[in-house]
Amino acid sequence: MDRSEKLRQRARELLEKKEVVMVIGFGPPSDSGISPVLFATTPEEAENLTASTSCAQNLANYLLKVRDRGRVAVVARGCDARSITVLLQENQLKRENLHILGIGCEGVIENGRKSTACAVCRHPNPTIYDELIGEPVPAPEPDPEILKADQEFEQLSPDERWERLSAELDRCIRCYACRQVCPNCYCPVCFVDASMPQLLGRTHNLSDNMVYHIIRALHMAGRCVECGACHRACPVGIDLMRFNRRVAKTVRERFGCDAGTDLNQAPALTGFKPDDPQEFIQ
């Protein structure tokens, strides 16, 4: 029995036995090549569940939408599971309301290529689950081209990095798709939407684009699970993962924290340790 079939079978059972009110997973890909999120509430609806490389979204995002509906099952790959962990740590979800159907992930294929986040994925297997569907998968060999480009970016001077950042973010059309698809961007009122008084200008000029992205990066430090959902969602193809990876790496190096991998370790910026390195505050 292949993974998709196993997944369907378990989803059917869970719904039949009324152990959950809904199973959240993915359906077969649409014409755009992306699998829409599927909310199965009946065993029949669960027949369309698919586990494939066309599943682009981070499903943890949808748990926030249905958290008042009772116990739900969710299909979780490495990054979905890590986001769920972050949401649990931040008291956004109740563990007893979740049934996590863990599944090893082969990455998302986008326009015929492995999505940039998936090409350097470190956690293809779920870090938290109630049952594992199929076998765990090995972590992929990281794409050397991406690693090299990351390293080059890192070695630039601060001025050069700023310039790179500016050139990239100058193209942002501030549609906020990157924010909306991110499960860990869930503030009831985002600072960019604060309008009385208005905190951020609404034209697409570079300085406002920068403020948006820098504040988002800071809000995501230690919480971003590098799923790449924002990167894939960006309609103008901004290389958001280059920056996200940089932030995540800093957090790993400085705080020894890899977001969402350990339910018992608080996200870096919400905890305090007397031995935190703080050489930048002299």
Add this chain to the structure above:
Amino acid sequence: MKPRIITRKQLSELLDRLAQEVCLYAPVRDRTGTSWAKISRADEVCLEAVNTVEPAKGFVFPRCEVLLRFDPQGNPVEPEPPPEQVVFGIRPCDARGIAFLVKFYTQEGRTDPYVKARRQKTTLIGVACSRTAPTCFCLGVGGSPQGSEGLDLLLVDLGDELLAEPVTDKGEKLVADLPAAGEKHLTAAAEQKKKVEAEISLRIDTGRLRELLPGLYESGVWQALALTCVNCGACTFLCPTCHCFDVTDETIRGRTVRCRVWDSCQFTLYSRHASGHNPRLDPASRYRNRIMDKFYYTVEQAGMVSCVGCGRCIISCPAGIDIRQTVRKVQDAK
């Protein structure tokens, strides 16, 4: 106006000349596909993709339109009038999008001077589609891969030569000196039209939608449909006909400007009243608004379905939502 024939070489010369005289925009290749850019030579043009990532609407309805500037004393100064521009390589669906925007914004009694002025200063040269994407459905909403609505000139690629069909005087002026097209050219173009149209299988019955939608306002179908949508607004920003804006005062490079910027019905801020009350706070009501607007409100207001079938919302939706499926599900809803 008579259809003419233009060779590839003549077309290159025409574009090179236009680039010297006015602002010439065309699709150029970029990292994500093709985007609109100002070009200075014909060979920068890339017509390989079926369509550009972003629509052409910005040429008449820019993402940020400066309405007023203020001098250091705070006195308002009228902004510069828009420059003369030529847009080359626009696809028929995008051109219909512009036709819609112009229709919507220049209605009797509520004409928008900015859109009007920009359209007057713009020449739109379309290139018919010789192939389609699986997301294309222009034919289902009253368009065609060879449609000329909204254009000044339509080119149909016939290999070494292109058929040039002027639609307006502006278009006619560009090709007036060229030889008239012969019977064989017209036949070749008609055959291509038949072939390309046959590639688009999906139809949606928009007439039925106009009748159905008002009765479905309270239907539970929206809740079900909107569950997948994350209200990101990518679909509205990339849609060639989405036309909502907000007006804001900002300081840009030390100067105060009043400008209007694109807004989206998918954003919570969009519908929030000054009182703080938000009648469309529920994500499903925002999703509903987008579909009602495309297939009902604008039909009532401007006499035209405001979906031109370009498929951009399908391509750009991070959640994999397909507007054609939405329409089908709405039609099946009770």
